[in-house]
Amino acid sequence: MTGDSVVTAGNGGADRATSPAAGIAELGAEAARARTSYGEGALIACDRLVRIYAGDGIEVQALQGLDLLVAEGELTAVVGASGSGKSTLMNILAGLDAPTAGAVRVAGHDLAAMSARERLGYRRGTVGFIWQQTSRNLLPYLTAWQNVMMPMRFSDVARRQRAKRASDLLAVLGIAHCADRTPEQLSGGEQQRTAIATALANRPMLLLADEPTGELDSATAREVFGALQTANTELGVTVLVVTHDPAVSGQVRRTIAIRDGRTSSETLRHAEADEHGNATQHAIEYAVLDRAGRIQLPRDMIEPLGMHDRVRLEATEDHIGVWPDAPGRGSRASPPSAADEQDS
Ligand SMILES: Nc1ncnc2c1ncn2[C@@H]1O[C@H](COP(=O)(O)OP(=O)(O)O)[C@@H](O)[C@H]1O
Numbered sequence: 001m002t003g004d005s006v007v008t009a010g011n012g013g014a015d016r017a018t019s020p021a022a023g024i025a026e027l028g029a030e031a032a033r034a035r036t037s038y039g040e041g042a043l044i045a046c047d048r049l050v051r052i053y054a055g056d057g058i059e060v061q062a063l064q065g066l067d068l069l070v071a072e073g074e075l076t077a078v079v080g081a082s083g084s085g086k087s088t089l090m091n092i093l094a095g096l097d098a099p100t101a102g103a104v105r106v107a108g109h110d111l112a113a114m115s116a117r118e119r120l121g122y123r124r125g126t127v128g129f130i131w132q133q134t135s136r137n138l139l140p141y142l143t144a145w146q147n148v149m150m151p152m153r154f155s156d157v158a159r160r161q162r163a164k165r166a167s168d169l170l171a172v173l174g175i176a177h178c179a180d181r182t183p184e185q186l187s188g189g190e191q192q193r194t195a196i197a198t199a200l201a202n203r204p205m206l207l208l209a210d211e212p213t214g215e216l217d218s219a220t221a222r223e224v225f226g227a228l229q230t231a232n233t234e235l236g237v238t239v240l241v242v243t244h245d246p247a248v249s250g251q252v253r254r255t256i257a258i259r260d261g262r263t264s265s266e267t268l269r270h271a272e273a274d275e276h277g278n279a280t281q282h283a284i285e286y287a288v289l290d291r292a293g294r295i296q297l298p299r300d301m302i303e304p305l306g307m308h309d310r311v312r313l314e315a316t317e318d319h320i321g322v323w324p325d326a327p328g329r330g331s332r333a334s335p336p337s338a339a340d341e342q343d344s
């Protein structure tokens, strides 16, 4: 590799790094790439996703231009108030529902443009889905092992291998002892772990779980969440989990908050070890900047400052300040005036 892909005019490439024309050309090319390749390489890419439910003359805009990128291998939590559009998003990603407008790609599948046949193949092979209602995930008259076998009945894998896969999954998720029991002989947590094993049967790239612990007590919820973590770390499946449980969202690296049908903020966590080797958790909250340059400021930040309608912006070298428009409230936080600038 000689770096020949960087083409500059006239100077034989001698000082291509300092040539202003080359710099501008590069920036232009980069901007063009950014325009055409939104979400390239991401496992999930939602681009201004809209879902409108219309009926009885009432229109509900469940998703209002939602943008979301999730990389392969991530375990991500989705949080948000009831009615914010979380299930609508999950159903679209699961191939159970189609968006009204916008683009959505999962593992290279264009979900807005799939035929019925492609949709079926997608639902069987690319995604696994877990409902909140434990009873909805499993067939009541089959044992746990038979439930895990079910999704594989159309696969071209030999039966012996399918049988081994089902047993292995139950073992990895810590429920090998439940193999011969029907759902009614299982606890709520065991049922959800069996549901996870069933959803993983066809080796999906993506596991979607919509409030999988919503009906469980907190100890059982931890156990089920542990199974999702196992799927992510040991089987390499990308996991997206909707949850109300702070104990769950506190344990994932990335939490995405949805408000009014849009991604509004996200929190990234990482553990850092101090000099004694004790791990401390750091969490940083980010606002989502959409491609039109819009951000949504969290209510708990704008309300104490009395911000509404419009705010003043002040760009500095390394950050942008946001100030209340009205003098008085929050005036101590007003941006430096021109006079202050001259003083310093
Ligand atoms: N099938 C439907 N028909 C009409 N409105 C719906 C339907 N499903 C959801 N909605 C509405 O869309 C909005 C988002 O719902 P949903 O995605 O279920 O939110 P969440 O899962 O975050 O609680 C709500 O206002 C809800 O009432």
Ligand SMILES: [Mg+2]
Pocket: 086, 087, 088, 210
């Ligand atoms: Mg929901």
